Amino acid sequence: MGDKDKKKAKISTNKKKEGAVNQDGKSKMVKPKETGKSKMVKPKEEKEDVTRSGKTKKTAPPQPCVAKCDPNAGDHVRRWFNRALEKGVAGLREEFGQMRRYCPANMTVHNFTINWELGRNRYKDVPCQDKDRVILKWPGYDYDYIHANYVPTPKSPKRYICTQGPLEATAVDFWHMVLQEETQAIIMLCNCIEKNMDKCYQYWPQKPGDSLKFGDVTVISEKATQVPVVDNIVQTNIKIKATPKRGNPIEKAIWHFQWINWPDRGVPPCNHSVIHLLNMVRQCDTSTVVHCSAGIGRTGTIVSIGYMMERFQNAQTCEDMPVIFKEIRNCRPYSIQNDIQYLFIHRVIMFYFAERYRTYDKSDPRYIKFVEDYNQAIM
DSSP: OOHHHHHHHHHHHHHHHHEEEOTTSOEEEOOGGGTTSOOOOOOSOOEEEEOTTSOEEEEOOOOOOOOOOOTTHHHHHHHHHHHHHHHHHHHHHHHHHHHTTOOOTTOOOHHHHHHHTTTOOSOTTSOOOSTTBOOOOOTTOSOOOOSEEEEEETTEEEEEEEEOOOOGGGHHHHHHHHHHTTOOEEEEOSOSEETTEEOSOOOSOOSTTOEEEETTEEEEEEEEEEOTTOSSEEEEEEEEEEOOSSSOOEEEEEEEEEEOSOOTTSOOOOSSHHHHHHHHHTTOOSOEEEEOSSSSHHHHHHHHHHHHHHHHHTTOOOOOHHHHHHHHHHHSTTOSOSHHHHHHHHHHHHIIIIIISOOSOTTOHHHHHHHHHHHHHTO
8 A cells, every 4th residue: 555545544544533424414523532421512592691790601492401320220219119019009099198287397387477468378278388488688679588498309409499379469579589599490380270260470471572570570581382292381481681779680591381281289191291391401500490379289299200300310219208208398398289199200200210211111010000090090
């Protein structure tokens, strides 16, 4: 082989190392030393997010983000699975019945009581406990109350904020909380009107280009789309502008996800919607706000699933479900209102591991019976 041929062969070899060809024939650059590592993909669209400090950062549209599991997570999943199948649907319903009235020991609701007369609470029989409540610190306002509590996970001590559906009188407080906590995503699990009953105030503009003003906050809808893969969740890209009495003007972009067919005190069909939605907000590094109407039933259900999935991913046990149940209620009392929602938590996690990722044998007769009994229970 001549010198020219050797040079051509060397160039050809280097190109093979540096370039890979996709199925569509387009070249894809891959660094040889980093082929075993995950790569960050630059989003196609970015929006400016001006924080309270006056700094500007980029906010990309959300993409599903599946967390990596600890190598030992599978053992905890199998133990949890076996317990649930041994209990069965009837056993889990009985288990919930024994915990139905559980509330944190020495729970106080002083702030809820004071603010009831001021019209800042939606339901008199759903108090907000003082412990773990979100304290508003918005400039120019002489009160700090909102019906909301933090719920921790292994990822963060303030991973979720569970709150009631905003009232007309508290919509401005809701947006103050979103800005104060630098929230990146809101999950709404109800409709504003359900069965001719007011469940939540229309606190955001649905139509792209429309805006709503609440005190010193202006909320602008930029884009509304159906979430890909699932057909029951609407994503609205929202821009918030605020002009506090003290400090710099604030401008922030957030994502609003509305689940449009989750019935009050009930459950939606079991599919990958819950996990897909949780994966959409997994990339958020601040508190995700979750609400339905009261902020305990549907809200507590999806937050419990998110909490358990993070425990599994960090190789932490979820085998003792009464402990998990009480940990959630210790932060947001009255979460998970009924046995059907308790069953739904189990069914969604089973679906994820047995039917979607097949980490558990779905041909197990106990699993088949569980699914049949579950379907009968929710009819």
